[in-house]
Amino acid sequence: MNDTKNAPKYESIVLRVFWMLVFLLVWQVAQLVLGALVLVQLIYRLVYGAPNAGLMNFGDSLSLYLAQIGRFGSFHTEQKPWPFADWPAPRAPEGEVPYVAPTGGAETKP
Numbered sequence: 001m002n003d004t005k006n007a008p009k010y011e012s013i014v015l016r017v018f019w020m021l022v023f024l025l026v027w028q029v030a031q032l033v034l035g036a037l038v039l040v041q042l043i044y045r046l047v048y049g050a051p052n053a054g055l056m057n058f059g060d061s062l063s064l065y066l067a068q069i070g071r072f073g074s075f076h077t078e079q080k081p082w083p084f085a086d087w088p089a090p091r092a093p094e095g096e097v098p099y100v101a102p103t104g105g106a107e108t109k110p
Helices: 006-048 053-073
Strands: none
Touching: 006 053
């Protein structure tokens, strides 16, 4: 006997498994990118004495993206991460103040 009530659920879980495998691959790539970003940010911090604001923002949004993948993969949410949803917006920094490049204007002496 064919139970039509189970067919949509089975198709749904098959599709979900496909997307989970895709996001597993995306997770691996994003994890490498985040690791590289951490190293670059560390070098930047050592050279300039403060972290780079752009790297801080991108690192935060990338870590939020990884959290979205984790929530989707653990069945905590049905919302698929980017590109099916908006890219996560970075939060305000809670650590060090980012490096601000000096302005190029010439100083005048009184």
